[in-house]
Amino acid sequence: MTSLASFPAETLLSIAAYLGIEEYRNFRLTCHTLANASRPLLSLRSFEGLPYRDDANRLDELSRMPSCASRIREVSFNMSCVDDYTALHHLYSRLWWMEAEERTERMERERRIYSELRPRFPMSWSFPDTLIQPMLGRLFNLTSLSLTWVSCPWKPGEGLSPYFSAKTSIQSNMDAVLSKQQAFIDALDSLELPLESLTIEGMVLRSISLGTPGGSGIKSLAKLRRFRVVIKAGIGAPYPYDKLEELVLMMPLLEDLRVEVVPTPWRLEDIREFLPRAALRNLHTFLLAGHGVSEVPAVSNFVLRHAPTLKRLELSAFDNSWSSAWPAISDKFDLESFRLEKLEDLPFNPWHPREHFRFGSEKWCPPSEPPASGDE
Numbered sequence: 001m002t003s004l005a006s007f008p009a010e011t012l013l014s015i016a017a018y019l020g021i022e023e024y025r026n027f028r029l030t031c032h033t034l035a036n037a038s039r040p041l042l043s044l045r046s047f048e049g050l051p052y053r054d055d056a057n058r059l060d061e062l063s064r065m066p067s068c069a070s071r072i073r074e075v076s077f078n079m080s081c082v083d084d085y086t087a088l089h090h091l092y093s094r095l096w097w098m099e100a101e102e103r104t105e106r107m108e109r110e111r112r113i114y115s116e117l118r119p120r121f122p123m124s125w126s127f128p129d130t131l132i133q134p135m136l137g138r139l140f141n142l143t144s145l146s147l148t149w150v151s152c153p154w155k156p157g158e159g160l161s162p163y164f165s166a167k168t169s170i171q172s173n174m175d176a177v178l179s180k181q182q183a184f185i186d187a188l189d190s191l192e193l194p195l196e197s198l199t200i201e202g203m204v205l206r207s208i209s210l211g212t213p214g215g216s217g218i219k220s221l222a223k224l225r226r227f228r229v230v231i232k233a234g235i236g237a238p239y240p241y242d243k244l245e246e247l248v249l250m251m252p253l254l255e256d257l258r259v260e261v262v263p264t265p266w267r268l269e270d271i272r273e274f275l276p277r278a279a280l281r282n283l284h285t286f287l288l289a290g291h292g293v294s295e296v297p298a299v300s301n302f303v304l305r306h307a308p309t310l311k312r313l314e315l316s317a318f319d320n321s322w323s324s325a326w327p328a329i330s331d332k333f334d335l336e337s338f339r340l341e342k343l344e345d346l347p348f349n350p351w352h353p354r355e356h357f358r359f360g361s362e363k364w365c366p367p368s369e370p371p372a373s374g375d376e
Contacts, residue, residue, distance in 0.1 A: 049077040050153050052120070056127035056135075063138035072139050076146035078153045079180060080164070080202075082121070083172035087114060087163035114163065121160055129183035137191050145195060147184060149177055149202030150230055170202050170232050178207055185210065188220040195220050201230040201260075206240040210247055217250035224251045225282075228258040245275045255282045261290030274298035283309055289316035 047062070049055035059075065062068040091110045095103045136142065150166040153159065170177050181203060188195075189211045198221070211218045227248070231240070248254065257280070276298075283306045288299060303313065 045071060046074040047072055047076070049075070051079055051081060052122055052153065052159075054126055056131070060127065060131060060135045063135050069138050070141055073141055074144040074146075075136075075139065075142060076199075077148070078151055079147065079149050079177075080151055080153055080166075080169045081149075081173050082160050082163055083165075083168050084118070086165050086168045086172065087160070090163055090165065114160075117160060129179055132180075132183045133187035133190055136187050136193065139193070142193050143195060144197040145188075145193075146197075146199040147181075147201065148199070148230075149181075150232070151201055166202075170204065174204070177202070178204055181208055185218065189218045191220055192222075193220040195224055197226040198224055199228040201228075202232050203229055204232045205229075205243045205247070208243070210243065211250070218247075221247075221250045223253055225253055226256040227251060227254060228256075228260075230260040241274060245278060248275060248278050248280070251280075253282060254280050256285040257283060258285075258287040259289070260287075274302050276302075278302070280306060281309065284311040286310060286312070287314040287316075289314075 047055075047059055049059065056077070059072075062072065088111070091107060091114070095106050095110070098106060136145075149170050152161050152164040152166070154161040154164070181200070185208055229244075229247075231244070244259070248257065286303065286306065299315070303310070
């Protein structure tokens with residue numbers, strides 16, 4: 001009689017791939033042969049880590065199994081958090097227009113709902129910084145890494161989404177954020193991962209050390225082709241252009257660069273240069289959001305310097321910075337020589353800028369102003 005051990009492991013793995021979650025669990029409990037053969041299916045191509053689950057330790061376990069680690073190509077970690085004080089402040093700001101008696105009653109009800117939901121989402125990571133480097137080092141096929149401290153972990157209307165604030169997600173937990181960001185940068189510097197895409201949302205760039213002093217750059221960035229960074233600017237502090245330039249210059253093969261800023265209510269100090277030495281020969285996509293009028297000439301020069309290779313360009317601002325600069329930029333592009341593409345619906349700049357210029361599929365048209373009160 002033929003035993004399961006006589007079947008090729010690939011055949012058993014193919015059978016397991018057609019099973020549902022419960023069926024797969026029972027399949028693995030049948031015997032050691034089936035459990036070992038179907039082990040690679042414990043991991044998927046993409047791994048998504050959320051702050052209210054024990055996903056970091058889960059990824060560490062998977063990385064210790066070579067058959068699982070080899071399947072993982074993309075890793076994302078959402079490390080955003082909800083601050084209780086901010087959550088209650090948001091509650092009050094939404095209810096301030098009510099009559100006092102009605103507002104008090106509604107506030108108590110909202111507080112009760114929040115207190116019932118909060119224990120279900122502990123919003124804390126249970127892995128030390130020292131775990132990051134060995135864990136990533138075992139993911140030898142990793143091509144995409146995404147880290148965020150400013151994106152809501154829930155869909156609109158679900159979980160604690162009504163109480164989440166991107167602006168305070170970092171500020172309420174700054175020491176832990178800095179420690180974790182530095183640990184990831186150090187890991188990328190020590191390892192030589194085959195990364196092609198890197199996203200860091202909420203990066204406190206001015207406070208991060210970029211690689212070993214005197215070194216040749218962060219090793220895992222040498223083959224990077226796509227880089228998106230959302231920078232947490234300091235209140236009243238200079239924008240870290242020098243650090244951004246230093247970081248980008250470590251990516252000689254970069255094709256897609258996207259830079260955003262978490263807005264603050266105070267203006268940033270004027271900066272005259274924007275990536276002045278950057279020469280990105282393969283750059284075909286450049287998206288920039290959240291900058292003000294002081295950066296327009298420098299950014300214009302950066303864009304014009306890369307006009308021969310650019311195929312897609314988006315500029316967004318929270319004021320009317322680009323209205324005067326855009327004609328000078330667009331005149332330098334030979335529109336007929338560009339392959340026109342349909343722009344994807346990307347979650348780019350979630351803070352709704354006042355103006356938005358696009359190049360790649362359509363010419364710019366001024367954003368429509370909302371009608372004034374009483375207008376049709």
